[in-house]
Amino acid sequence: MSDTKTLTSAITKFITTTGEDALEGEHLRLARRCVLDGLAVSLGGSQQPGMAPLGRYILTLGGAKQGRPLGAAGHSLPAHLAALWTGTAGHAMDWDDTQLAEGPGRPYGLLMHPTMPPLAASLALVDLVAQETGKPVSGAQFLSAFATGFEVGCKIAEAINPDHYMRGFHTSGTIGAFAATAAAAKMLGLDEEQTARAIGIAASCSAGIRANFGTMTKPFHVGRAAENGVTAALMARVGFSANTEALDGKWGYLTIAGPGGEPELVRDRIGAPFTMVTPGVSIKPYPSGVLTHPSMDAMKFLMEEKGIKPEDIESVLLSAGSNVLGPIRFRIARTELEGKFSFAFLLAAIALKGRCGKDEFTDEFVSSPESIAMQERIETEFSQEIEDMGWDRIRSRIRITTSDGTVHERWADEAYRGSPHNPLSDAELEGKFADNASGLLSAERQQAVFDFVWSLEKAEDASVLHELLDWNALDQVGA
Incomplete structure (x- = not known):
């Protein structure tokens, strides 16, 4: 990598040097809430009409048994396909959380849905990492990877010209790919050079246009972002090359997809503060924009x-x-x-x-x-x-x-329900989970999920989430 401090180099340093102990206090509390919300909407979304054809497509492909899709613990798929399923389910109802903008001229609430791409990527890799290391992924390790991807995605979304969204790009699909890449790189323990190449690979995968809003393809954008992040990290790990300044270098992503951006707004602020904390994230009371x-x-x-x-x-x-x-x-x-x-x-x-x-x-x-x-x-x-x-x-x-x-x-109240200024309570968030889990999980299983997630950083094996959320989803997709 170049010695010049680019946004790519700042991000790769953050991914590779931030330890699990960085997740504490309010940041840890909010990370647990985002995970529970993401699990809720993925669970409910796995029932949506678009998931049946996606499931039929995935099941025709076969491949290595690396990761389980959410809601289908009896199936093991290539990790990138598990991420595709979970990410798509998580956005299928448009009920996943929303990043608040803070930079000048950024439309309020129009940056990205920050949780699902890194959450889906992290969930898809817990089994593979356990297979390769011979020990389970701890809850603290899982939360660290998720929160790292969340932060990276939010900061890139803040840096890009807001015209990116206004011209018709779907930021959750485009910038979501970088969030998923960061989480996957953290899960896999990539070094700085590998992580930079993973980001470069993701920059050539990042996609999603608003013309597909109102169709099954809109949630597919988020699933594809998670899939692309896992793919990029796995390819970089085995030596695939890419530009290591692919965000704000010449012909980099910010330049061509904005057009333009302001990397200097965020380059020295990655994790300082964490966007999840300031300005915060909106957890939606309704499954719409x-x-x-x-x-x-x-x-x-x-x-x-x-x-x-x-x-x-x-x-x-x-x-x-x-x-x-x-x-x-x-x-x-x-x-x-x-x-x-x-x-x-x-x-x-x-x-x-x-x-x-x-x-x-x-x-x-x-x-x-x-x-x-x-x-x-x-x-x-x-x-x-x-x-x-x-x-x-x-x-x-x-x-x-x-x-x-x-x-x-x-x-309308400016401090709308679900915003950081008027957040849903933990009880309301559990109620949202129950709404999504209705007809899928028993009340006892729902309570087990709550107990597990509210102390996730203490869990010895994060993959328990797959068993807790299983409802045989892929067995319901039909021929």
């Missing part, structure tokens, strides 16, 4: 406060700026995948059910006559007033007009 959550809560709270029933609603108007309305693609949703990108559906679910969780995100409910009828009463409008307030917060306003002509209004 984080930009929709304040509006959904405003709808929920307004109906509860005013005693409004679904049959009372004549119309709903959501006013917001372009940062909130821009990613929303579907006026009326007819599938659960479209529903994640349709304010009409998201607000209709709140209006009809008072909630919006795993049970509401089904094709049957989204396309039901009652859902379509309510969606048709809901409109959105661009508000220049809200746009002029800036993008440092997720701002919107809900107006409900009832059948008697009364207009009820509420602004």
Whole structure:
């Protein structure tokens, strides 16, 4: 590697020199919460329609028995395919956490979903590392690899020009590949040179475009990021070459995919502070884009406060700026995948059910006559007033007009539920896990997961997670 301090060299040094003892205090507490949340959404996501064709594809390939996919402890696959399954499941419901931006001009909440790529990569490698070393991967080792990948991904996402996302790249797929690579490199114990080459390999794999939002391919971006990270680390380990300044060197990733970036914003701040701690991470209360959550809560709270029933609603108007309305693609949703990108559906679910969780995100409910009828009463409008307030917060306003002509209004809370300013409690997070695990794991098994994760750094064998989360997922995909 060059002696010049590049972002790649700073990251490789961080990956290879940061010890397990760096994960302590609030950072450790938050890492456990992110792991539990990631396991929850992967478990629930493994039931989603897109997982069946992905599973059928994976099962046709065969290969070395290196790692288990989440929810299918009876199957052992090549590690990169185990990562592909778990990562895709984790983003299948768009319920995984969200990184907060901190740099100037970065759209609030529009950086990446930081947990799933490194978590899926780490889970996929616990068996292989145990096979090769003759001893299990400890919980502390697992958490260290996960948190390392989380931090690397967040810092690269902060460094890249925000135009990367605005032009149509899906950051969780593109930058997620680097997060997964960092976690995999840490799990495998790569040295600095190998890690730099792994990052270089990942730079040529990084992909994902927003045109595929609302289809099975959107969660595939995150699965592919995890797969690419594992592949890059394994290839670098056996000698495959790559540019060792592939992030901010000439023709590096920041230059061509932004275009441009500001590596100097983060080059000396990797782990100082950890992004997981400051500015923090949002753990989602709803399985849709984080930009929709304040509006959904405003709808929920307004109906509860005013005693409004679904049959009372004549119309709903959501006013917001372009940062909130821009990613929303579907006026009326007819599938659960479209529903994640349709304010009409998201607000209709709140209006009809008072909630919006795993049970509401089904094709049957989204396309039901009652859902379509309510969606048709809901409109959105661009508000220049809200746009002029800036993008440092997720701002919107809900107006409900009832059948008697009364207009009820509420602004979305800037400190939305799930954000670091208004986080879900541990009990609420366990409730989210239970929602995802419903019909898959018994209450006793769910409690065993909680007990294990809340003290994960003390566990002797992190692979126990595979047994605890097993529901024979790959046996359900069909021929």
